[in-house]
Amino acid sequence: MKLSQILKPEAIKVINSASSKKRLLHDVGELAHSAFQLNQSRVVEALQERESLGPTGVGHGVALPHARLDGLDSVQGGFIMLEKPVDFDAVDRQPVDLIFALFAPQDAGVEHLKALALVSRSLRDQGLCKKLRANPDPSTLYAILTSDQNVAAA
Template structure:
């Protein structure tokens, strides 16, 4: 599933305020629910519950918090780039600054696994992570996240 099917531009943000894992999960829940208070609480609780089973940090400063919920009929994603990396309990002990959160309907087990696999593969690329971290503004971040080609630089001797 292409990231564009999970995300909207409004659910991609650059967080500049320091925080902790719970604060990031709360921000992700607000983005996933388009700030609906009742749904935000439910999705936030589901993300925390999943996180309590084991860290969703996959290493190299990336976390993919996820939960199953029937709040939506389709999978949804939100992306947060953190200016102040946080401890997410990663096995490599690297603080997390790239967070892709998602909510997938309860009945979508296969889709859930496919999305997680695609995200893990995409975020395993040093170049992809570096491009996201080096994006100078939100427009560039969104473009790079959606995989649009980056301008090439001509190196002159």
């Protein structure tokens, strides 16, 4: 699996700032609605349910919110870059500015886990994150995220 299989250009957004984690999850919901025609309120609700199990802020300014949803045939991803980081209850207590959200079908099983592992592994690469932060243009962000240098998931 490659990021280009789960991410499409219209699922990338640069936002000046979000006032809170809750507002950011609403922004993710808006992105899911515009890119994948998913029910925005259901996306936000599912993301908040997942966050209640434990925060998805993985550290170093990165968050990986994810949820299982009806209405999808395959795992899809959306990427948001914040120009001004927001508190996301991350494990290292640092605010986040790179958010890669995953939306999986209810019965996705191992595909959801493979996608989550791929995104996590990719965004642990500090060089990649540095490139992303230096290029606040959605088409450039897409090119960086989907370049062949990214490792494929098992």
